[in-house]
Amino acid sequence: MTTLTRDIDRYQEREQQWKDSLTQARLDVLDMQYFSLENNDDALVYFDHLNLEDPAGYVRDKLLETNERPGDNPLVPYEGMESNFKINKIKVLNHRWILADYSDGKYWGELLIAYEIRDDLGVDFTPMDHLLYAR
Numbered sequence: 001m002t003t004l005t006r007d008i009d010r011y012q013e014r015e016q017q018w019k020d021s022l023t024q025a026r027l028d029v030l031d032m033q034y035f036s037l038e039n040n041d042d043a044l045v046y047f048d049h050l051n052l053e054d055p056a057g058y059v060r061d062k063l064l065e066t067n068e069r070p071g072d073n074p075l076v077p078y079e080g081m082e083s084n085f086k087i088n089k090i091k092v093l094n095h096r097w098i099l100a101d102y103s104d105g106k107y108w109g110e111l112l113i114a115y116e117i118r119d120d121l122g123v124d125f126t127p128m129d130h131l132l133y134a135r
Helices: 003-033 041-050 055-068
Strands: 086-092 097-103 108-117 123-132
Touching (some): 055 086, 055 108, 055 123
Antiparallel strands (some): 086 097, 097 108, 108 123
């Protein structure tokens, strides 16, 4: 076997590894998107009468608005230790539930929030459960 043939074999093997890795990454993304409002047609039907282009984006924006109040976010059941607890990351799971991350810059936790978009486009948020990670 010549050096050129070995090099070609090695490059073909690497190419196959990259293809396998890319395929796995695509499957992982599809798995992560399973619990998301954007990919749940059954849940999106609940918002048809509201004529919202992006219900998940609308809910995220409304939830982030709760950070604008002075002090800790009112949905976070703890007082910030380093500064005020504010919501950072938001995952709208379906037409009823949100998973959110919050932090004060040093300490962090997660919230499970129920929500409802009213016909007047107001959004009601109800914390269902929470946790604060120990340092």
